Amino acid sequence: MTPEPKILFEHNRAWAARMEHERPGFFTRLMAQQRPRYMWIGCSDSRVSANEITGLEPGEVFVHRNIANVVVHSDLNALSTIQFAVEHLKVEHIMVVGHYGCAGVRAALQGTRIGLADNWLRHIRDLKLRHRKRIDHLPPEQQEDVLCEINVIEQVGNVALSTVLQDAWERGQKITVHGWVYGLRDGLLKDLHVSMDDAASVVDTFRAAIKQYPRSTDGGGASDADTTFDSLDDD
Numbered sequence: 001m002t003p004e005p006k007i008l009f010e011h012n013r014a015w016a017a018r019m020e021h022e023r024p025g026f027f028t029r030l031m032a033q034q035r036p037r038y039m040w041i042g043c044s045d046s047r048v049s050a051n052e053i054t055g056l057e058p059g060e061v062f063v064h065r066n067i068a069n070v071v072v073h074s075d076l077n078a079l080s081t082i083q084f085a086v087e088h089l090k091v092e093h094i095m096v097v098g099h100y101g102c103a104g105v106r107a108a109l110q111g112t113r114i115g116l117a118d119n120w121l122r123h124i125r126d127l128k129l130r131h132r133k134r135i136d137h138l139p140p141e142q143q144e145d146v147l148c149e150i151n152v153i154e155q156v157g158n159v160a161l162s163t164v165l166q167d168a169w170e171r172g173q174k175i176t177v178h179g180w181v182y183g184l185r186d187g188l189l190k191d192l193h194v195s196m197d198d199a200a201s202v203v204d205t206f207r208a209a210i211k212q213y214p215r216s217t218d219g220g221g222a223s224d225a226d227t228t229f230d231s232l233d234d235d
Ligand SMILES: [Zn+2]
Pocket: 043, 044, 045, 067, 068, 069, 099, 101, 102, 103, 104, 105
């Protein structure tokens, strides 16, 4: 074993000993059952760790991460994880959490080719195209932040429209999907006010959240009336 990974085992042994010393029975209790109230869908970025950011301990948050926190309707990995969280763990809150300074969002915005992930990030390039009138008129640094936020809002919509959430709400299960964004600069989470807790409010909540970003040709936002959730085009 090379020295670098070896030190992780040393850290691990020290951590396990400290936890057991400070809270006797910690691991025995966790072994019996996990009962997280939260599911976190976030970016794989090493700087955005669900537990540390939220002060949650092992056993308290169920996590799914991928490049740029994308939830695609045909992604069996994400959908299986969401289904397990909703139907078996019975989480009460699902948070889709993006972050400013996301390299995946930046690559999608700038059209940078980085490899196989270009195909994954195509989902975000499509969002940039769909919402171009809300993005293109902004200064470059603001474009990136806004696309990070719009990506979160869109992924909240995708989670809410999944068969898993639709079925859960249909049978009366209490579960809310939230959209947050994390600031690498200050370590703070921001709520994007796109929380959805039943099937009936999904479209209105989505539209209200997207309208937070004015179009260049809005003239005050009056023309937003034609914004539809399903439309491939935001015109
Ligand atoms: Zn990222």
